[in-house]
Amino acid sequence: MGQSSSSQNGKGIPPGPWNPFVVLGIPRSPAEILTDMSRYYGPVFSFRMIGAPLTVVLNNYEVIREALIDNSDAFPTRVTSPLRHSWGIKGRLFYSLGEDQKIIRKFVLDGLKHFQEGILFQKVSEEARHLCNAFDKQNGEGIETTHLLTLASGNIMSILNFGKRYDYNDETIIKLMEHLDYLFLALKPGNPVQQFPWLYDTFLYRKLKESQEYVKHFIQEEIKSHRATLDPANPRDFIDMYLMRIEGNDPDDLFNDERAWFTIKDVFSASSNPSAAALQWMIALVCRHQEMQEKIYEEIQTVIGNERLPAFSDLQKMPFTHAFMMEVIRYRSVAPFGTREVFRDVVIDGYNIPKGSRVFLNYWAAERDPEKWDNPEEFIPERFLNADGTDVIKKKFNIPLGIGHRDCMGQTLANMEMFLFGTNLIQKFHLKFSPDEPEPPLVGICGTLVVCEKFKLCAIRR
Numbered sequence: 001m002g003q004s005s006s007s008q009n010g011k012g013i014p015p016g017p018w019n020p021f022v023v024l025g026i027p028r029s030p031a032e033i034l035t036d037m038s039r040y041y042g043p044v045f046s047f048r049m050i051g052a053p054l055t056v057v058l059n060n061y062e063v064i065r066e067a068l069i070d071n072s073d074a075f076p077t078r079v080t081s082p083l084r085h086s087w088g089i090k091g092r093l094f095y096s097l098g099e100d101q102k103i104i105r106k107f108v109l110d111g112l113k114h115f116q117e118g119i120l121f122q123k124v125s126e127e128a129r130h131l132c133n134a135f136d137k138q139n140g141e142g143i144e145t146t147h148l149l150t151l152a153s154g155n156i157m158s159i160l161n162f163g164k165r166y167d168y169n170d171e172t173i174i175k176l177m178e179h180l181d182y183l184f185l186a187l188k189p190g191n192p193v194q195q196f197p198w199l200y201d202t203f204l205y206r207k208l209k210e211s212q213e214y215v216k217h218f219i220q221e222e223i224k225s226h227r228a229t230l231d232p233a234n235p236r237d238f239i240d241m242y243l244m245r246i247e248g249n250d251p252d253d254l255f256n257d258e259r260a261w262f263t264i265k266d267v268f269s270a271s272s273n274p275s276a277a278a279l280q281w282m283i284a285l286v287c288r289h290q291e292m293q294e295k296i297y298e299e300i301q302t303v304i305g306n307e308r309l310p311a312f313s314d315l316q317k318m319p320f321t322h323a324f325m326m327e328v329i330r331y332r333s334v335a336p337f338g339t340r341e342v343f344r345d346v347v348i349d350g351y352n353i354p355k356g357s358r359v360f361l362n363y364w365a366a367e368r369d370p371e372k373w374d375n376p377e378e379f380i381p382e383r384f385l386n387a388d389g390t391d392v393i394k395k396k397f398n399i400p401l402g403i404g405h406r407d408c409m410g411q412t413l414a415n416m417e418m419f420l421f422g423t424n425l426i427q428k429f430h431l432k433f434s435p436d437e438p439e440p441p442l443v444g445i446c447g448t449l450v451v452c453e454k455f456k457l458c459a460i461r462r
């Protein structure tokens with residue numbers, strides 16, 4: 001069953017199936033397949049696909065940590081591809097290397113901090129109110145939530161990047177989010193166009209090209225209009241901050257006109273799609289677990305009441321709500337995998353991983369490792385609470401947002417959105433699945449993200 005793992009060094013290359021079609025041919029979620037395989041082969045296993053380098057999958061906290069923290073220099077960047085190289089890697093937040101990566105990451109982190117401490121809290125609160133109004137308009141009738149939550153979270157990123165929000169029926173944001181969703185779906189590592197970039201210009205990939213061009217044009221137009229109204233003393237958003245970093249016209253500069261749109265796109269898409277997916281799971285899970293929704297409502301009553309609006313600082317005084325949010329992201333880790341290229345021969349858990357391999361960081365498996373979590377397949381917020389339920393417990397092996405020098409930069413913002421959208425809604429409405437349709441299975445649909453199945457809910461005024 002397993003491929004040979006003999007070698008002069010340690011335990012040799014990691015074990016794994018000899019036939020890659022065992023991995024490819026099963027019509028199940030890749031997160032589930034790889035996690036089941038790790039139960040059979042152990043926390044480090046590998047497989048080969050025709051024409052691709054060795055793929056190694058790391059499946060628990062210890063081995064992911066050994067790679068990303070103890071050997072971070074061996075895993076400096078995400079998996080790229082000939083297609084991504086043909087588009088340009090330099091200056092990309094996701095793929096740049098070495099000093100460039102440090103500079104661009106610091107630029108984004110500083111920007112986030114600046115806006116989080118400034119306008120963002122107020123803007124997320126305002127957006128939560130727009131969302132409540134949209135729910136209210138349905139008068140307790142079934143609402144399809146995916147659309148609304150995607151646009152609400154897209155608006156937060158639009159405010160951060162473009163300085164404005166859109167109405168939920170504005171075609172501009174609807175189209176932008178649709179194209180970004182499609183790019184997320186289509187640009188998976190296994191898509192042949194990644195290896196054979198010439199396919200991109202054929203009719204087979206017309207939709208991919210159309211989406212990429214749409215997003216590029218959209219962001220470039222925003223950049224143009226920002227440039228015309230830029231006031232360096234008062235940067236409005238990320239685009240303004242980027243424009244202020246451009247020093248000249250040298251195409252080799254890290255910050256330049258040509259690649260500005262790519263950085264903005266990286267920030268926008270890294271954040272809006274996972275946040276929308278996490279919000280969707282949170283709302284689905286409060287509908288599924290009515291008794292937990294009532295506990296959250298009780299905390300709202302005790303800490304906030306009905307008269308004032310929730311503030312992000314309330315989160316510290318609401319341990320059950322906080323634990324519920326943490327369990328949402330553990331139970332359905334919306335970003336199930338990270339990827340890395342291997343830049344030098346390295347040994348992980350005693351196995352040799354040769355330079356040139358690819359690594360999948362299986363966060364999904366780490367979040368349901370039976371050695372770390374009791375009943376990992378069950379939704380139990382109390383696992384993040386101390387014995388008397390008064391304090392949240394952080395666990396170092398809980399890594400749904402990744403670890404190391406390419407981990408998620410949006411933890412605070414993601415928490416802010418989940419907390420403010422969730423508490424504003426539950427303060428005003430009792431949320432339940434629409435009785436006119438079967439309840440969604442809440443298993444998830446796994447692509448680059450694990451998204452919740454679509455469902456309708458009824459929001460009944462409290």
Ligand code: HEM
Pocket residue numbers: 078093094105108112266267270271272274275278329333334335337338339361363400401402403405406407408409410411413414
């Ligand atoms: C609950 C929602 C979110 C989840 C579950 C999530 C998860 C993740 C994960 C797992 C990674 C690292 C993947 C890897 O190891 O390669 C990542 C990267 C990233 N996330 Fe998030 N994310 C969320 C929301 C956000 C938000 C709101 C932002 C806001 C800006 C954001 C910004 C980023 C960025 C910029 C990166 C890339 C960092 C880099 O390459 O240096 N994320 N996210």
